[in-house]
Amino acid sequence: MKPVSQVAGRMVPLPQADVDTDQIIPKQFLTRTERTGYGQYLFYDWATTEDGQPSSDFFINDPSRKGAKVLIAGRNFGCGSSREHAVWAIQDWGFDAVIAPSFGDIFRNNSMNVGLLTIELPDELVSQLLDLAQDPATEIRIDLENQLVQAGDFAVEFEFDREPKERLLKGLDPIGMTLQQDAAISAYEAKRPAWR
Amino acid sequence: MTERRTMFEKIWADHVVINEDPALLYVDLHLVHEVTSPQAFAGLEQMGRGVRRPDLTVATVDHAIPTTGRSLGIRDPRSKKQVDTLKSNTEKHGITFFGLDDPRQGIVHVVGPENGYTQPGKVIVCGDSHTSTHGAFGALAFGIGTSEVEHVLATQTLWQKRPRTMAVEFDGPLPDGVTAKDMILGMISQLGVRGGIGHVIEYRGEAIRSLSMEERMTICNMSIEGGARAGMIAPDQTTFEYLDRRPAAPKGSDWDAAVKYWSGLVTDDEAVFDAKRHVDASSLVPHVSWGINPGQTAPITASVPDPDAFTDPVEKDSVVRALQYMALRPGTPFTDIAIKHVFVGSCTNGRIEDLRNAARIVAGKRVANGVSAVVVPGSMQVKTQAEQEGLADIFTSAGFSWREAGCSSCLAMNDDVIPSGERCASTSNRNFEGRQGRGARTHLVSPAMAAAAAITGHLVDVREWS
Numbered sequence: 001m002k003p004v005s006q007v008a009g010r011m012v013p014l015p016q017a018d019v020d021t022d023q024i025i026p027k028q029f030l031t032r033t034e035r036t037g038y039g040q041y042l043f044y045d046w047a048t049t050e051d052g053q054p055s056s057d058f059f060i061n062d063p064s065r066k067g068a069k070v071l072i073a074g075r076n077f078g079c080g081s082s083r084e085h086a087v088w089a090i091q092d093w094g095f096d097a098v099i100a101p102s103f104g105d106i107f108r109n110n111s112m113n114v115g116l117l118t119i120e121l122p123d124e125l126v127s128q129l130l131d132l133a134q135d136p137a138t139e140i141r142i143d144l145e146n147q148l149v150q151a152g153d154f155a156v157e158f159e160f161d162r163e164p165k166e167r168l169l170k171g172l173d174p175i176g177m178t179l180q181q182d183a184a185i186s187a188y189e190a191k192r193p194a195w196r
Numbered sequence: 197m198t199e200r201r202t203m204f205e206k207i208w209a210d211h212v213v214i215n216e217d218p219a220l221l222y223v224d225l226h227l228v229h230e231v232t233s234p235q236a237f238a239g240l241e242q243m244g245r246g247v248r249r250p251d252l253t254v255a256t257v258d259h260a261i262p263t264t265g266r267s268l269g270i271r272d273p274r275s276k277k278q279v280d281t282l283k284s285n286t287e288k289h290g291i292t293f294f295g296l297d298d299p300r301q302g303i304v305h306v307v308g309p310e311n312g313y314t315q316p317g318k319v320i321v322c323g324d325s326h327t328s329t330h331g332a333f334g335a336l337a338f339g340i341g342t343s344e345v346e347h348v349l350a351t352q353t354l355w356q357k358r359p360r361t362m363a364v365e366f367d368g369p370l371p372d373g374v375t376a377k378d379m380i381l382g383m384i385s386q387l388g389v390r391g392g393i394g395h396v397i398e399y400r401g402e403a404i405r406s407l408s409m410e411e412r413m414t415i416c417n418m419s420i421e422g423g424a425r426a427g428m429i430a431p432d433q434t435t436f437e438y439l440d441r442r443p444a445a446p447k448g449s450d451w452d453a454a455v456k457y458w459s460g461l462v463t464d465d466e467a468v469f470d471a472k473r474h475v476d477a478s479s480l481v482p483h484v485s486w487g488i489n490p491g492q493t494a495p496i497t498a499s500v501p502d503p504d505a506f507t508d509p510v511e512k513d514s515v516v517r518a519l520q521y522m523a524l525r526p527g528t529p530f531t532d533i534a535i536k537h538v539f540v541g542s543c544t545n546g547r548i549e550d551l552r553n554a555a556r557i558v559a560g561k562r563v564a565n566g567v568s569a570v571v572v573p574g575s576m577q578v579k580t581q582a583e584q585e586g587l588a589d590i591f592t593s594a595g596f597s598w599r600e601a602g603c604s605s606c607l608a609m610n611d612d613v614i615p616s617g618e619r620c621a622s623t624s625n626r627n628f629e630g631r632q633g634r635g636a637r638t639h640l641v642s643p644a645m646a647a648a649a650a651i652t653g654h655l656v657d658v659r660e661w662s
Contacts, residue, residue: 016517017510018389018489022628027609031260031274033234033281035342045630050616074510076390079423079489080628081607082325083232084341102393105359105425106325110341161357163218174343175245178351181214185248185353188213188222193457195450196224196318 001115003171007096007142009069011133011151012059019073020080021107025089038085039092060093064136072129073100078107087111097142099149101126112164113174117142119149119158128154144169200467203430204361204396207336207461211319218355224318225330226348227304228255228291230278231609232323236346237285247289248352254313255286256294258303260609263572263599266296275610289349302575302601305329305543309413310577312442316431316458321348326543326625328419332412333439334431334461336396339420359425360470362395366403368478373659375553376411377545377623377642379403380418381483381493383475389491392424395471398463399429403477409438410549417544418625421490430462482658484530485627485640487518492627493640494530496657502526521629522637523617530655533639537620538569538650539632540643541599542606545623546574548581550643554623555587557647557661563595564653570597570612572604596650608633621649 029041047060054061059068071090077100078086087110090098097117111118119142121129132138132151140151144165147158167174178185201209214220226249233255240246247253260275270276279296286293294300294307301307305326308314316334321327323345330337344354364387366379384391397419404412412429419427436455439445446454485493486500492515494501503519503526506512519526524533540546540554551571563569571591573579579601582588588598605612606624608631614620616635623646624631627638639655648658 015510015513017514018491020489020626020628022607022626022631026630026634027607030231030609031272031278033238033274033278035235035238045634050634076393076423079389080325080420080626082323082327082339082341084235084323084343087341102390104423105393106339106341106420110343113341113343163216163355174355175243175347175350178220178347178353178355179245181220181351181353184213184220185222185351189352192222193453195446195454196315 001171004115004117004168005144007069007117010136011070011072011138011140012065012068013130013133014071014073015130017074018076018079021078021083021086022080024086030083030085035088038089042089042093067094069096070140071095071098072133073098075101077103079104082106084110087114087116091116099129115168121158125156200464202361202463202467202469203334203398203428203461207317213353218357220353221319221356223321223348223352223354224252225313225320226253227308227322228253229259229304230257230282231259232342233345234278234281235342236349239346240349245350247349250290253291255282255291256301256304256307257296259603261296261602262610263602263604263612266600299576303543303546303603306546306574310575312439312445316435317461325420326417328427329413329417329543331416331426331428333435334428336426338425360395362397362471363469364397364399364473366401366475366477368402368476370403370477374480374482375642376407376414378480378483380415382480384422384490385493387422387473389489390423392422395424397424397427399427404429408549409434410547414544421625431458482645484655486524488521488627488629490627492518496530499530500524500526500528534654535621535649536567536618537614538646539605539620539622540646541572541604542624544625545643548578551582551587554643554647555590557644558594559590561594561651563650567650567653569650570599572599573601575601605632607631621646
């Protein structure tokens with residue numbers, strides 16, 4: 001995983017609550033066995049009409065939104081299915097971070113594991129960002145090291161757990177780290193009941 | 197005085213390998229399926245890593261496989277490649293695999309319990325959010341993403357931030373004609389789809405204790421729809437009787453030792469939960485979802501809600517979107533809603549008792565004209581048992597299609613797609629937009645409610661069928 005410390009760029013607003021991972025990456029794209037190439041299918045059913053044409057009023061098809069880096073979302077973003085493909089699609093489209101009042105638990109874990117920054121801010125602050133993000137040119141800057149979000153006059157600190165922060169900043173491979181704990185894992189296994 | 201602990205706290209403590217925040221937790225059972233595992237195995241390959249405990253890993257195919265014409269093989273080349281990839285990955289690493297032609301094949305959350313892999317006190321993970329199902333046995337079971345699947349394959353452990361605990365007490369007895377599905381739909385409609393975020397729920401109370409294992413699985417299965425990663429129910433005699441003599445369950449003196457240990461997992465009297473909620477089980481009625489998330493659910497006796505009744509602008513917007521997608525008008529009684537499809541199956545309601553409950557309604561009747569009704573058993577073992585009990589004949593005589601086991605129309609990754617604009621009464625767990633097919637409109641109900649809808653052609657209060 002590449003280290004993540006700063007994210008800077010334009011924003012896209014997606015205000016509705018409870019956006020589930022079925023919307024982020026619909027099931028018809030989950031039969032692929034690769035980790036890459038999902039960006040073209042991001043929000044596919046919202047971005048296309050039923051005959052596969054671009055639907056005009058969605059950000060995916062708005063040239064002024066191309067190259068945006070931060071998705072500003074509603075409550076409980078990424079709820080539902082555990083499909084990590086949702087995170088892969090968001091990253092592959094070009095986003096480096098999502099800011100929302102809350103996230104689905106599994107989606108948030110998946111994001112941490114592949115370096116998509118997920119930041120929780122209170123409802124009223126996310127509302128302010130959603131307003132700012134109406135203008136496709138507005139820039140936002142996220143500083144993970146100092147836990148700061150800034151967009152023009154908007155500047156707030158955010159909370160972030162110590163351990164994933166360090167992992168993201170250093171781009172550490174969690175499996176490699178855990179394999180170094182082999183002695184502890186073996187010791188645990190030695191005292192596990194045989195019938196379990 | 198010893199510390200009072202919840203069941204969750206006991207299981208957590210028994211699995212901590214490294215006690216930090218997050219803690220390194222040992223995984224007793226890793227269930228694997230074809231859709232969320234290929235990238236994990238490829239990741240191992242790329243790094244030259246192996247599978248630490250193939251003996252604690254069990255794989256099956258369920259998500260994208262056909263439920264008809266299996267002798268012809270899998271037509272979709274990508275789905276075929278996924279299944280072939282899982283077969284070769286499990287062969288290479290020595291992992292037990294229930295392939296398409298195995299009599300034990302089925303939905304991963306049906307296969308685990310019925311073969312006795314799912315046991316109280318275990319930490320169970322799977323690359324699927326409905327892994328919460330296994331909590332019905334008093335296990336700590338939760339869904340994980342593909343990176344975590346790879347981590348568990350390589351290390352048999354996971355780094356986990358300790359979740360908060362929530363007790364949901366179902367007070368009073370469950371009335372006749374009301375099922376476990378109605379309990380969990382009713383709970384989610386009260387607590388909302390975000391009510392459980394960050395928590396592990398323990399379901400408690402009189403109405404829970406009297407449930408069978410299969411009903412308990414229905415409840416725990418949908419914990420994730422309430423935002424909780426895991427749900428659990430204390431093991432008791434019902435649990436032990438279900439597990440006794442299942443193939444992977446402990447035997448002989450091991451069984452005795454296991455039951456003794458399992459019995460001690462129950463939450464201590466006066467143990468403290470981080471949060472506590474109550475649901476009045478005695479006043480529950482059959483429920484039906486009307487919207488595009490499982491919280492948008494109401495009693496069948498009610499009618500389509502009016503967006504103006506919601507004060508929170510975000511909630512109001514959500515209701516407007518839902519009614520537009522579902523093509524429903526405020527004030528329409530739910531029982532006036534006509535349906536064209538009925539799906540009985542899924543990891544929520546695809547077990548033998550679910551099929552019995554549906555068959556009881558269907559027996560001697562015919563599916564309404566213009567309705568396409570399908571039963572997809574949760575596993576090939578469920579299918580065989582249902583055929584032996586005569587349930588398959590009841591369904592097919594009534595005009596239902598009788599299928600091979602799999603996830604099927606719950607997420608419609610195979611050909612079992614509900615057409616756009618058409619309405620389905622479904623015993624599955626998610627009514628998300630496009631879940632059963634792009635533009636398809638899902639109404640979540642219990643198996644009995646789905647069966648009754650198939651016969652009448654519209655949503656109906658199954659209690660009027662007695």
